[in-house]
Amino acid sequence: MSDDxxxxxxxxxxxxxxxxxxxxxVIGAAFAAPVVASFAAGELAGGDRASATSEPAFxxxxxxxPVDMPVLGHRGYVPYAYHPxxxxxxx
Amino acid sequence: MTEPVGSVLLSAALIVRDEAxxxxxxxxxLDGLVDEVVVVDxxxxxxxxxxxxxxxxxxxxxxxxxxxxxxxxxxLDLCRGRWILYVDADERVRAGTAAATRAxxxxxxxxxxxxEFTPATGFTWYRECRLFRNDPAxxxxxxxxxxxxxAIERLGRARSTGGATGPGSVPGTGLTGGAVWGRVPLHxxxxxxxxxxxxxxxxxxxxxxxxxxRRTGDESTWYRLGVARAGLGDDxxxxxxxxxxxxxxxxxGDTHPLGGMSLVELVRISEEQGEDPGDLLxxxxxxxxxxxxxxxxxxxxxxxxxxxxxxxxxxxxLAATDLEALANEGLAYDGRLFGSWAHDGAGAAAxxxxxxxxxxxxxxxxxAAEPGxxxxxxxxxxxTRRAEGVRSCTEDAATVxxxxxx
Numbered sequence: 001m002s003d004d005x006x007x008x009x010x011x012x013x014x015x016x017x018x019x020x021x022x023x024x025x026v027i028g029a030a031f032a033a034p035v036v037a038s039f040a041a042g043e044l045a046g047g048d049r050a051s052a053t054s055e056p057a058f059x060x061x062x063x064x065x066p067v068d069m070p071v072l073g074h075r076g077y078v079p080y081a082y083h084p085x086x087x088x089x090x091x
Numbered sequence: 092m093t094e095p096v097g098s099v100l101l102s103a104a105l106i107v108r109d110e111a112x113x114x115x116x117x118x119x120x121l122d123g124l125v126d127e128v129v130v131v132d133x134x135x136x137x138x139x140x141x142x143x144x145x146x147x148x149x150x151x152x153x154x155x156x157x158x159x160x161x162x163x164x165x166x167l168d169l170c171r172g173r174w175i176l177y178v179d180a181d182e183r184v185r186a187g188t189a190a191a192t193r194a195x196x197x198x199x200x201x202x203x204x205x206x207e208f209t210p211a212t213g214f215t216w217y218r219e220c221r222l223f224r225n226d227p228a229x230x231x232x233x234x235x236x237x238x239x240x241x242a243i244e245r246l247g248r249a250r251s252t253g254g255a256t257g258p259g260s261v262p263g264t265g266l267t268g269g270a271v272w273g274r275v276p277l278h279x280x281x282x283x284x285x286x287x288x289x290x291x292x293x294x295x296x297x298x299x300x301x302x303x304x305r306r307t308g309d310e311s312t313w314y315r316l317g318v319a320r321a322g323l324g325d326d327x328x329x330x331x332x333x334x335x336x337x338x339x340x341x342x343x344g345d346t347h348p349l350g351g352m353s354l355v356e357l358v359r360i361s362e363e364q365g366e367d368p369g370d371l372l373x374x375x376x377x378x379x380x381x382x383x384x385x386x387x388x389x390x391x392x393x394x395x396x397x398x399x400x401x402x403x404x405x406x407x408x409l410a411a412t413d414l415e416a417l418a419n420e421g422l423a424y425d426g427r428l429f430g431s432w433a434h435d436g437a438g439a440a441a442x443x444x445x446x447x448x449x450x451x452x453x454x455x456x457x458x459a460a461e462p463g464x465x466x467x468x469x470x471x472x473x474x475t476r477r478a479e480g481v482r483s484c485t486e487d488a489a490t491v492x493x494x495x496x497x
Binding site: 066067 | 469
């Protein structure tokens with residue numbers, strides 16, 4: 001997939017109400033090579049659960065791509081760590 | 092005639108109930124490692140007992156009454172090896188470790204041995220006691236999350252007092268108290284969390300609640316109750332359990348790793364609700380500075396509050412984590428924390444600092460660590476184009492004629 005194709009693919013995945021904003025932002029941007037990708041990063045970052053894990057501090061600043069906390073696929077809640085039962089820590 | 096205890100080197104002890112899907116592969120993985128397999132069936136209706144018997148295991152029945160320790164101890168009672176490995180049907184022994192493990196067993200003077208244990212696919216590993224002497228004093232305790240370590244430690248102390256065995260400990264594991272511990276190069280991989288989690292949570296829920304009725308202040312059980320509730324979709328109940336876990340942990344004043352995990356979940360919930368977890372996070376890190384998930388949250392917060400250099404240092408530290416050393420700390424983490432998540436964060440920090448080439452490299456590393464996540468590619472392309480834009484602007488500036496003075 002070329003980067004242009006990637007842009008189109010991203011726009012397809014971004015919700016309709018955000019597409020107009022992203023297009024305007026791209027057209028009006030100052031840099032020579034701003035792309036859909038740079039503005040859509042916040043929409044798609046974090047894989048499976050991007051839209052559910054909003055991070056207002058990042059989303060409000062489109063200049064920094066977000067760092068979201070993804071989960072393991074679509075299987076519901078999954079712990080982020082495990083602890084061994086067979087150690088003598090909690091007696 | 093029944094052979095006496097000690098007639099073979101190593102027995103494997105399993106308890107099973109409807110494990111037909113897993114059991115054959117588990118028994119196959121034990122081949123060459125153990126001399127005998129004891130399987131205690133607690134009420135299977137799927138032919139598990141037949142599978143075990145056909146694989147050469149000694150099979151016994153045990154009536155289930157909600158007590159894992161009772162079932163496991165029934166299996167231990169039947170073992171004839173000088174050592175016992177307890178293993179579950181949804182676990183696999185990693186190939187290639189049998190000979191080295193048996194060599195340790197032939198010469199070790201330890202009472203209990205730690206194996207390497209991966210609790211779920213994609214997670215880092217920790218050390219756990221799964222091998223111990225076949226001694227009637229070493230038996231499991233507690234109906235759920237049964238534990239054998241206290242019995243080993245008691246036996247170690249008794250032997251130490253009697254002068255038979257000196258006290259010992261394994262630094263970094265929390266294993267102390269007079270028992271003599273050792274390690275074996277055996278690696279177990281647990282697959283049970285990879286499939287039907289809800290049924291496991293439904294099974295565990297009443298047992299965890301029963302455990303908490305007996306031990307109200309046990310932060311690790313509160314954390315696990317929160318996990319079970321969350322896994323069954325009860326988010327509010329999960330949050331309540333984690334709050335109780337955090338309270339219990341603070342009240343006890345210790346630093347049990349799962350007390351830290353309750354705090355991790357509360358920080359996550361706070362963020363998802365759009366709140367600033369600052370005070371909560373700071374307090375959590377004061378008590379659990381080595382909890383890498385808290386470190387990761389802290390790095391994200393530093394980034395969000397305009398401190399990208401400090402954030403970059405924390406993300407870089409996560410990416411450089413020595414997983415061998417980490418195994419001694421008592422937690423196995425989602426492995427992405429040290430791969431794609433760390434590089435993703437480092438990319439954002441570099442981006443915020445205007446170092447777009449470095450950001451692109453970090454996002455490329457995130458992509459390599461976790462292929463298929465479109466977000467990493469998006470960010471890598473964005474960073475690459477920013478870098479190209481900067482280069483283009485710099486080159487344009489270099490070609491503008493300089494006005495001569497005078």
